[in-house]
Amino acid sequence: MDTPQHPTQQKPEPQGTPHTTGAIIGRFMPPHNGHRYLIDFAQGFVDHLTVFLCSLPDEPIPGELRERWMQELFPQVTLVHFTQAIPEAHRDNPHSPSIWAQAMKPHLPQSTDYLFASESYGENLAKALGARFIPVDPSRNQIAVSASLIRKSPLAYWSYIPPPVRPYFVRRILVIAGSKSEDIAQHLSEVFSTVYLPHYTSRSLQNHELESIHAAQWYALSRQANRLIFYPQNPNSSQHSTLAITPPGLPEPHLILVFEQGLSSGDLHALKTKTSDMNLPIHYFDKAVGINLEVLKHRILAEFHQWGLDSL
Structure with a gap:
């Protein structure tokens, strides 16, 4: 995943410092019920959650559309939209988690307690953020779907697509x-x-x-x-x-x-x-x-x- 710069933040930070804070990052292309489980889990775990949406202009589903979906599905989170790439943040670069963390920190509270993810990158990214890693359904036992599966066969995975996203497919x-x-x-x-x-x-x-x-x-x-x-x-x-x-x-x-x-x-x-x-x-x-x-x-x-x- 290439790291974007110059994000647009869609929701102001709350006044004061939340008791516990958390972060999630992803492309959400498209957001599906697995993402809903991840974000709902995190919202139930911390007092304040920041969700980073990463998009690039050449991706198959426009970032602006995904942003609207995420705003409708998760109005209570702070949504930050990264839209520009930093090529050096590719997965094969061992310093990629640190690059991601540096891009995320200006849009997070002074300290981030937890990083939530269902994929293995979460552990190293959490360390780079100084946060604890909380894996959520990494084996996909709860919600057996992925965004790539939906993009490939949306009708076969229809029940996993949230209503705001269904008109697209x-x-x-x-x-x-x-x-x-x-x-x-x-x-x-x-x-x-x-x-x-x-x-x-x-x-x-x-x-x-x-x-x-x-x-x-x-x-x-x-x-x-x-x-x-x-x-x-x-x-x-x-x-x-x-x-x-x-x-x-x-x-x-x-x-x-x-x-x-x-x-x-x-x-x-x-x-x-x-x-x-x-x-x-x-x-x-x-x-x-x-x-x-x-x-x-x-x-x-x-x-x-x-x-x-x-x-x-």
Whole structure:
């Protein structure tokens, strides 16, 4: 791990000196239930806890996003965000713990009593800080997960992902079937025990307000999704030459399901033209097949292998 400099501190130090103090350091990429156990354990052990989040610009999950997750998950800790690298602090350097300790000390109380970690680096870092090392579930017997496992197969480790983090990993499935889009999205959400985003219609709303409502729906419902979330096509898509198939305010899908029986020949042609260069799977169901939920489920399950999950 490269040591960052010039951190931004997100929470002021409390007035006075806490009776006991502790520290945790990590990348939290992403934060998961193992991290929650570690930090909750430490909060139950000391009076004041400082958590250091380390991020670099080229990492797969942006540091700013991880910072927001950590602030929401752990509002009672002092969160310090390191964002710049010091190459000499790599793991193979025997002086790395001392480099880390020097970077951390300006953001800690005058003395740090305990350093908490689930990995072996904690012992040497604790010594460099002048703190006692408290290992927490080093064998992963309590929470059998790691951030690398989640990044590799998020759907397989879904139960270990906290709700604020789930929108980042949820698989989005767009249903295009004209006037039947919302009904199919709702039925599929029931089949897969998850949620869908219903159409929100109001004649009194302006376009920018409707976009904000879609974004708010996504924010609220994607946290409750079970691996997948379904949403119907933009109900006004046929009114636009660009065929804006995704409702405004929502992210692009990972998978598109198209039902020809719900579309006019003109809309179907426009859709195929618009999606021809999209680098994502699109399944078409012709009018002869119709809308068969078992066929739908089979097609969606066929995508699970590349999504890191074989079945639900």
